Amino acid sequence: MNWHPIGDISDIPLRGSRCVKTPHMNISVFRTGEDEVYAIENRCPHKGGPLSEGIVHGNAVTCPLHNWVISLETGKALGADDGAVRTIPLRKEAGTLYIALESLMMAAE
Numbered sequence: 001m002n003w004h005p006i007g008d009i010s011d012i013p014l015r016g017s018r019c020v021k022t023p024h025m026n027i028s029v030f031r032t033g034e035d036e037v038y039a040i041e042n043r044c045p046h047k048g049g050p051l052s053e054g055i056v057h058g059n060a061v062t063c064p065l066h067n068w069v070i071s072l073e074t075g076k077a078l079g080a081d082d083g084a085v086r087t088i089p090l091r092k093e094a095g096t097l098y099i100a101l102e103s104l105m106m107a108a109e
């Protein structure tokens with residue numbers, strides 16, 4: 001895989017997120033209260049809301065527009081809602097975060 005650095009984990013507060021723009025899609029990088037990090041497409045499966053502006057709780061984010069809850073692990077909507085966003089492989093090494101660019105290109109096809 002071709003890993004691309006996107007910044008330092010300390011750039012993202014606990015239970016916070018950051019939007020990373022790529023030529024293929026915008027992605028949200030989340031840091032949970034347990035210090036886990038996840039990257040998913042920054043586009044709610046309901047009506048495209050910016051998930052990076054949502055509330056992080058546990059390993060999920062609540063969309064700021066209509067409160068769908070999206071799993072950061074699977075990208076799937078939880079509860080009664082149906083839909084999913086793409087998850088992006090993310091690696092943390094010595095505090096630096098990397099995303100896998102190939103998966104973004106495949107996602108854009």
Ligand code: FES
Nearest residue numbers: 044046047049063
């Ligand atoms: S756009 Fe996210 S819940 Fe509607």
